[in-house]
Amino acid sequence: MKAVWTKSQKNVELRSKWTTLKFEVDTRYCELNNRKIYMGRPLALYKQRPYISQKDYLLTIRPILAPQTLKKKNILRRIVLDAGHGGRDFGAQNIGRKLREKDLALDVALRLQQKLQADGFQVFLTRKSDTYIPLDQRAEFANRMNADLFISIHFNSVDKPSVLGLETYLLPQPWTPSSSRLNLQEMDKQSYPGNSNDGWNSLVGFFVHKTLVEKMVVVDRGLKRSRFKVLKTLKCPGMLVELGFISHPETALRLETIRYRDQLASALAQGIQLYRKTQKRLGGRV
Numbered sequence: 633m634k635a636v637w638t639k640s641q642k643n644v645e646l647r648s649k650w651t652t653l654k655f656e657v658d659t660r661y662c663e664l665n666n667r668k669i670y671m672g673r674p675l676a677l678y679k680q681r682p683y684i685s686q687k688d689y690l691l692t693i694r695p696i697l698a699p700q701t702l703k704k705k706n707i708l709r710r711i712v713l714d715a716g717h718g719g720r721d722f723g724a725q726n727i728g729r730k731l732r733e734k735d736l737a738l739d740v741a742l743r744l745q746q747k748l749q750a751d752g753f754q755v756f757l758t759r760k761s762d763t764y765i766p767l768d769q770r771a772e773f774a775n776r777m778n779a780d781l782f783i784s785i786h787f788n789s790v791d792k793p794s795v796l797g798l799e800t801y802l803l804p805q806p807w808t809p810s811s812s813r814l815n816l817q818e819m820d821k822q823s824y825p826g827n828s829n830d831g832w833n834s835l836v837g838f839f840v841h842k843t844l845v846e847k848m849v850v851v852d853r854g855l856k857r858s859r860f861k862v863l864k865t866l867k868c869p870g871m872l873v874e875l876g877f878i879s880h881p882e883t884a885l886r887l888e889t890i891r892y893r894d895q896l897a898s899a900l901a902q903g904i905q906l907y908r909k910t911q912k913r914l915g916g917r918v
């Protein structure tokens with residue numbers, strides 16, 4: 633790719649025929665064809681030359697740009713969907729509109745299951761009803777079911793009602809902090825079973841996140857990293873999607889409609905199909 637400085641030594645772009653990768657000095661996220669991806673460390677300038685960490689290149693950027701460099705995997709067949717929260721754990725709530733995260737997550741998970749099954753996937757749910765399931769049992773279920781992919785479905789809420797958009801979380805690589813902070817904590821220094829799929833996590837996470845943001849036409853809050861319990865012990869690639877802020881009035885109105893929840897499920901299904909298509913193109917094991 634060709635490197636070009638824009639905005640006087642502050643932004644650097646790598647360009648090829650199909651791809652534009654934008655970095656900013658001292659900034660931890662980059663943009664790949666306008667989709668926001670968080671890296672473990674910011675772009676650094678050393679003797680006027682820009683650097684990103686080797687881990688960010690090998691485990692985040694390269695798997696997306698050159699998935700043929702990943703060690704081959706079975707072609708995606710078995711998917712575990714995890715509707716967040718449930719039972720006594722309501723998750724986020726919009727009291728005024730009577731919306732509860734646990735209900736929305738289950739509704740989207742059930743819709744997505746139908747769509748994926750119609751497309752020939754085997755799909756299993758960590759919960760099929762309004763029941764409480766401890767966090768550690770969710771990844772365990774995926775491992776027991778021999779899943780090829782795990783997706784945990786959630787919705788956001790914050791005090792500021794103007795905040796909106798969609799974000800997708802992957803397990804951070806060892807020795808890198810979560811996207812929400814810059815300092816390294818003790819838990820960040822460990823490698824978890826989920827880290828055995830770092831490269832694949834980046835690839836499938838990118839496809840699903842990109843498809844969601846583009847199909848739903850929403851604010852891209854980025855492909856982020858956080859050590860969520862449901863991702864740590866996974867033996868297969870996995871992600872946690874935050875499908876919108878129920879604290880945002882307009883988003884809440886949309887989420888009340890079957891149509892919008894069905895569109896969310898369709899966008900997720902299309903992202904998953906895109907991933908499988910890429911795997912097939914690469915000649916994954918059947």
Ligand SMILES: [Zn+2]
Nearest residue numbers: 716723786787
């Ligand atoms: Zn949640």
